[in-house]
Amino acid sequence: MRSIAICIVIHALILVTYFGITSFTPTYIAISMGKSLAEAGLLFLVFPLSEILGGLVGGYMASRIGSKRVLMISLLSIFIGAVAIPFTKSEIYVVPILSMIGLMFRAAATTLPLIVVENTPRHILGAILGWYNSIGFVGASIGPYMFGYIADLHGFFLSYIALSFFPLMSIMLLRMFKTGYVAKNT
Template sequence: PAALLLRRPPGQPAVDMPDMPASPMTVRRAVRSPQFLVLVATNFFCCATHSGPIFHTVSYAEMCGIATLAAVSIYSVEGIAGMFGRIGFGVIGDRFGAKRVLVAGLLVQAVGALGYYFARDLAAFYAVAALFGFIYAGIMPLYAVLVRENFPMSMMGTIIGGTAMAGSLGMATGPVLGGWIFDTTGGYGALYITCFVLGLAAFGVAMTFRPFNRPEPAPAIA
């Protein structure tokens, strides 16, 4: 019901924002562009990286001898840290640029996933969870910023929807992969190593992102 309180802003003349990519751009061209494909692949690997640890860390902590209630609280620490990550990464992204901050965050996320491999007691789990939750929650809004900076407003729904779909596939991959690894190896260690590799893949793909070329400003006429 609260959504009913939203109102459209007063009508304003249609003026292209100076940071818009060169138009015309069709949806067909946009979804075939390297920029879109890179965002899709990055979000898939990014979500595959953190979804496995999110889903399986409580069970892993119990295997390490931590009581169930305390193990569940590890996920609570991730969630609380994530709230601050959303704000913190937004501020940092505005200051230093969304791509730069996203790439750095993806690398730290990979390291955070690997950090669980070395955690054995509750304090170590809390420390890794605080870092991991801050990072994986913080980097997610930056995808929307990159989309806004590189694609016209008229296709935001399509581009963000496609990118989010890839993220959903990644979120579905991590838990299944973790379950298969546990059933195969009898432990979760290989899961965190695999998630580290997936995180490096996300980092590597994101490094290849190149913004659309901006049109040269027209020379002033005297």
């Protein structure tokens, strides 16, 4: 059960970062790069488009190297990308960073539920997946508020740096995680 709780907390932390980034990055691009909101939205479009590929890549790689490894690589990439965004001053740099972050967010979102299912006894799987999704939306609710609050007080730069720590915390939690195939044995 500890493994399941860790996955649920990781899901919430990932969504804090995800919704913090998706809520404010177009505005950040418009302000920091002198773009119109329409141009910023167009640049940000690479983020959700790369998520399409991220789901496919994440699922395929989970079958090859394991869900936990894919999740670790994804979280580390999200951390690096979130830290890099405030240092970019041109669309030449922000587009590949947003593409990488989108790809890795979706790869993580594809593999984390696999870990939950693999480690949950079948007789409580529905309840656990319900908790998993519900707690994720707690993270989704906190992310935009937290990002905006920090941006109001200290600017966008510090907001991105603060959000980057959530994937790092997720990596630390994932290191405590022991993979097992509980579901097969119950």
